[in-house]
Amino acid sequence: MEYMILINIDETVQAPEYGEPGFEEFMGPWMAYNQKLIDGGHWVSGASLQPTTTATTVRRTAGTPDAVVDGPYLETKEQFGGYYLISAENLDEAIELAKQMPVLAGSFEIRPVAFRPDAR
Numbered sequence: 647m648e649y650m651i652l653i654n655i656d657e658t659v660q661a662p663e664y665g666e667p668g669f670e671e672f673m674g675p676w677m678a679y680n681q682k683l684i685d686g687g688h689w690v691s692g693a694s695l696q697p698t699t700t701a702t703t704v705r706r707t708a709g710t711p712d713a714v715v716d717g718p719y720l721e722t723k724e725q726f727g728g729y730y731l732i733s734a735e736n737l738d739e740a741i742e743l744a745k746q747m748p749v750l751a752g753s754f755e756i757r758p759v760a761f762r763p764d765a766r
Contacts, residue, residue: 648690648733648759649740655727655752657697675748683732688743694728724752731759 662668683689705713730747734740737756744754 647736648731648762649737650757650759651730651732651740651744651747652726652755652757653694653728653730653747653749653752654724654755655749657725657727659751661750679746679748682746683730683743688732688734690731690733692728692730695726698725727752 662672680689680692683692701716703715705715707713730744732740732743734743737758740756744756747754
């Protein structure tokens with residue numbers, strides 16, 4: 647079964663940017679985690695997102711034109727920062743895989759995938 651792990655991060659916890667001191671040390675655990683998913687046959691896909699300061703939101707209300715606004719839809723401490731789409735035997739295994747993620751501060755939402763048109 648496939649599960650989506652939605653990664654909600656605390657954007658106030660600053661990670662080093664590419665080229666800055668400490669970037670390689672910061673990314674080491676993430677690369678190891680990715681490789682663990684690949685080696686275990688769990689990897690389907692994954693990506694991180696740019697900060698919410700780069701977001702654009704399209705808001706739709708029935709009967710009115712769409713509104714396009716800068717920024718995220720919700721004002722919360724944690725923001726959607728990336729995802730993993732994994733293959734796991736069951737929810738318990740998906741939870742255990744998510745718990746191993748090297749997020750400094752945040753939370754994970756794990757949801758079974760209902761349908762994916764490009765699934766094999």
